[in-house]
Amino acid sequence: MTGSKPQPSWESAINRRRFVELGMLAAGTTFLAACGGSSSGGATGASGTIADEPGNLSVLEWAGYEYPAYGGKTATGVLQGYVDSYQAPKYTFLTSDDQALAKVRAGFKPDIVHPCVSYVQDWVDLDAIQPWDTALLKNFGDLNPSLVKGGQVDGKQYFIPADWGFSSPLYRSDKVEPDGEESWNLFYDKRYKGKISWWDSPVENFLIYGYTQGFDPYDFANWTDTQLTDATKFLIEKKKLVRNFWSSGTDFDADVANGNVWVGYAWGGSYTAAKAKGLEVVYSEPKEGRLSWNCGFVLAKETKNYHHAHAYVDDWIGAASAAWIIPNYAYGHSNTAVALGGVDPALVSAFHLDDPTALEEPKAHIERYVPDRRRFAKAWDEVKAA
Amino acid sequence: MSSDTDTVPTPAPPTRRRRVDLGTFGLVGPPVVWLVVFFVVPVIIAGAFSVGILAFFQDEAAFSLDGWIDFLDGSAYLHLFWKSARMSLIVSVIAVLLAYPVAYFMALCAPKRKYVLLLMIIAPFFVSYFLRLLAMKVILGDQGVINSLAYWLGLRDPDDPIPALIYSQPAVIITLVFVYVPLVALPIFVVLENLDRRLLEAATDLGASRLTAFRAVTLPLSLPGVLAGFIFVFVPTLGEYFTPLLVGGTGGFMFGNSIADLYGPSLDWQTGSVLSIFLLAVIALLMVLFGLAGRFLAFRSAPTG
Numbered sequence: 001m002t003g004s005k006p007q008p009s010w011e012s013a014i015n016r017r018r019f020v021e022l023g024m025l026a027a028g029t030t031f032l033a034a035c036g037g038s039s040s041g042g043a044t045g046a047s048g049t050i051a052d053e054p055g056n057l058s059v060l061e062w063a064g065y066e067y068p069a070y071g072g073k074t075a076t077g078v079l080q081g082y083v084d085s086y087q088a089p090k091y092t093f094l095t096s097d098d099q100a101l102a103k104v105r106a107g108f109k110p111d112i113v114h115p116c117v118s119y120v121q122d123w124v125d126l127d128a129i130q131p132w133d134t135a136l137l138k139n140f141g142d143l144n145p146s147l148v149k150g151g152q153v154d155g156k157q158y159f160i161p162a163d164w165g166f167s168s169p170l171y172r173s174d175k176v177e178p179d180g181e182e183s184w185n186l187f188y189d190k191r192y193k194g195k196i197s198w199w200d201s202p203v204e205n206f207l208i209y210g211y212t213q214g215f216d217p218y219d220f221a222n223w224t225d226t227q228l229t230d231a232t233k234f235l236i237e238k239k240k241l242v243r244n245f246w247s248s249g250t251d252f253d254a255d256v257a258n259g260n261v262w263v264g265y266a267w268g269g270s271y272t273a274a275k276a277k278g279l280e281v282v283y284s285e286p287k288e289g290r291l292s293w294n295c296g297f298v299l300a301k302e303t304k305n306y307h308h309a310h311a312y313v314d315d316w317i318g319a320a321s322a323a324w325i326i327p328n329y330a331y332g333h334s335n336t337a338v339a340l341g342g343v344d345p346a347l348v349s350a351f352h353l354d355d356p357t358a359l360e361e362p363k364a365h366i367e368r369y370v371p372d373r374r375r376f377a378k379a380w381d382e383v384k385a386a
Numbered sequence: 387m388s389s390d391t392d393t394v395p396t397p398a399p400p401t402r403r404r405r406v407d408l409g410t411f412g413l414v415g416p417p418v419v420w421l422v423v424f425f426v427v428p429v430i431i432a433g434a435f436s437v438g439i440l441a442f443f444q445d446e447a448a449f450s451l452d453g454w455i456d457f458l459d460g461s462a463y464l465h466l467f468w469k470s471a472r473m474s475l476i477v478s479v480i481a482v483l484l485a486y487p488v489a490y491f492m493a494l495c496a497p498k499r500k501y502v503l504l505l506m507i508i509a510p511f512f513v514s515y516f517l518r519l520l521a522m523k524v525i526l527g528d529q530g531v532i533n534s535l536a537y538w539l540g541l542r543d544p545d546d547p548i549p550a551l552i553y554s555q556p557a558v559i560i561t562l563v564f565v566y567v568p569l570v571a572l573p574i575f576v577v578l579e580n581l582d583r584r585l586l587e588a589a590t591d592l593g594a595s596r597l598t599a600f601r602a603v604t605l606p607l608s609l610p611g612v613l614a615g616f617i618f619v620f621v622p623t624l625g626e627y628f629t630p631l632l633v634g635g636t637g638g639f640m641f642g643n644s645i646a647d648l649y650g651p652s653l654d655w656q657t658g659s660v661l662s663i664f665l666l667a668v669i670a671l672l673m674v675l676f677g678l679a680g681r682f683l684a685f686r687s688a689p690t691g
Contacts, residue, residue: 377652
C-alpha cells in the first residue's frame with residue numbers, strides 16, 4: 001500500500017485481472033450448468049405404493065384446466081375427487097407445445113405435462129418421459145381407440161389422450177358465399193381478398209395445401225423438395241389475399257367480431273365465441289376433411305409421484321370429466337362412455353360429439369408427428385418473409 | 387474517485403499508482419457480474435447453439451457451420467433482415483423528422499411551459515407498451531377511429547375500409563413511429579436546451595436571418611442529439627418483435643419475428659441462434675460506427691474559436 005488511505009488487506013487482491021478471472025469463472029459455471037441439464041437416468045417410481053410418494057403433484061397445464069377452474073368445485077368426480085383424496089396439484093402453465101418442451105429442457109421438472117399428440121415423439125427424443133402403466137388407469141378401456149393408438153411410440157403408451165377438437169374454416173355467412181361445395185379452397189378465394197386469416201403455424205398451411213391439391217400431406221414421402229418449393233410459391237402467391245396470420249385464438253375472435261376478417265382457420269372455441277356474440281358464422285365441413293387436434297398427458301421420466309400421476313390422469317379421462325368439458329369448453333373428450341343428454345344438440349352436431357368415428361380418415365385428419373418439422377418451418381418462414 | 391483527496395488540503399503523494407479500489411469494485415462489480423451472467427453467457431450459449439455444439443435434442447449436437455452457411459447464402463432470412471433494416475430506417479427518419487420540431491419548440495420557444503410539455507412527452511410511458519399497441523389496433527382497425535371517421539364523413543364506404551391501415555407494413559411503421567417519437571425528442575431536447583443562446587444572438591447581430599441562423603448554428607449543434615435519437619429508434623426496432631406480431635399482418639413480418647419462430651414452433655434453435663448472433667453483430671458494428679460519427683459531430687460542433 002503506497003496510498004495514504006488505509007485499505008483492507010484483501011481488497012488489493014482484487015485487481016482488474018483477478019476480477020476478469022472471477023467473471024470468467026462465474027460465466028463458465030453458469031455455462032456448464034446450462035449445458036449439463038440433460039441427465040439420462042432411468043425412469044423412476046413404478047415400484048412402491050401411492051402412500052410412499054410425496055404427493056406434491058406438479059402439472060404443466062394449459063390455463064383453464066387447473067383445479068378448481070376445470071370441472072368447478074361442485075362438480076363431482078372431475079378433479080375434486082383427486083384433491084379430496086390427496087392434495088391439490090401445483091400448476092404451471094404452458095401456452096404452446098414448443099414452449100413446454102423448452103421449459104422442461106431448461107430444467108423444469110413437472111410430474112405431468114399436457115402436450116398435443118404431434119409433439120409426443122419430441123418428448124421421447126428429449127428423453128423426458130416414460131410410458132404410462134395403463135393397468136393403473138381404470139377408465140383407460142373407455143377411451144377412443146384411434147386416439148389411444150395415436151399416443152403410442154414404439155408400441156408403448158407414452159401419451160394418454162384427453163381433449164380433442166377440430167380445426168376448420170370458419171366464415172361469416174352474412175358476408176361469404178362458398179363457391180360450390182365447402183372446401184379449404186375458401187382460403188385461396190380472391191373474392192375475399194383482405195378478409196382471410198390463416199393460422200400462423202409452421203406445418204398446417206402446407207397440410208391444407210396438400211389436401212386441396214389432392215395428395216395426402218401426412219404421407220411425408222409426398223413432400224419432395226420440388227413439392228415443397230411449389231407449395232411455398234403457391235402460398236406466397238396466395239398470401240396477397242390474406243389479412244393476417246393469427247397466432248392467438250382470442251385475437252382471431254376479435255378480428256371476426258369486428259369485421260377485420262370474414263374467413264379464417266378456426267378451432268371450435270372460435271365458433272362458439274362468435275355464436276355467443278350473435279354473429280352469423282358457419283363452422284365449415286370442407287370436402288377435403290377437417291383437421292383436428294388431440295392433446296393429453298405425458299409422464300415425466302423422473303417423477304417422484306408415479307402413482308399420484310396415474311390417479312390424477314385417471315380422473316381426468318373419466319366420464320365425469322368428459323361430461324363437464326363438452327358443454328363448458330365445446331371440446332371433444334377421449335372418453336366415449338359419456339352421456340351427451342345435457343349437451344346443446346347444435347353443439348353436438350357442429351362438432352360430431354356423438355360420432356366416435358368423427359375423428360377417422362378421411363372425414364378428419366388428426367394431428368400427428370411431423371418428422372422434419374424444421375424443413376416446413378423454414379418454408380413457412382419463407383412465405384412470411386416474402 | 388480522487389475528489390476527496392483533492393478537497394483535503396494535505397497534498398497527495400505525487401506518483402500514486404492508481405489501483406482499483408473498493409469503491410470502484412463496489413460500483414462496477416454488480417453491473418459487470420450482471421452483464422456477464424445475463425448477457426455474455428447467454429451470447430456464448432447462443433453461439434454454441436449456432437455452430438451445433440449445443441442442440442435442442444442433445445444427441446443431435448455436432449459441430450457444423452451449416453447454419454451460418456445456409457443463412458449467409460442468400461436465405462429468406464437474410465432477405466428479411468434487409469427488409470427489416472429498411473423498415474427501421476424509415477421509422478427512424480420519420481421519428482426524427484417528427485420529433486425535431488417538438489423538441490425545438492419545447493427547448494427554445496416555450497420557456498414557461500417547458501416542463502409541462504416534457505411531462506406530456508413522457509406521459510405515454512405511464513402506460514404499458516402492450517396497452518399502447520392494443521390502443522393502436524383500436525385506432526387503426528376496420529371499425530377503428532380513423533376508418534369510422536372516414537365512413538362518417540362519407541370519404542369511404544363501410545365495406546371498403548382504408549386498406550393497409552392495419553395488418554400491413556405501413557401499420558407497423560405508423561405504430562413504431564408513434565411509440566418511438568418521445569424517445570427521439572428527449573435527446574434532441576437536451577442538446578437544444580443546452581445550446582449556447584449567445585451564438586444565436588451573435589448570428590442575429592451579424593445579420594443572419596432566422597432560417598440562416600437555424601441552418602448554420604442550431605442544426606449543426608443539435609446533430610449529436612439527432613444522432614442519439616436516431617440510435618434510440620434504429621437499434622431496438624431492428625430486432626422488433628411485438629409490434630409486427632400485433633399489427634403486422636402478412637406484410638409486416640420482421641427479422642425479430644423469425645427469431646421468435648425459430649426458437650418457438652420450429653424448435654430450430656441452431657438457425658435461431660445464427661440469426662440472433664448476426665443481429666447482435668450488426669448492432670455492435672452499427673454502435674461503433676455511430677460512436678465514430680458522434681465523435682466526429684462533437685468535434686465539428688465544438689467551439690474552436
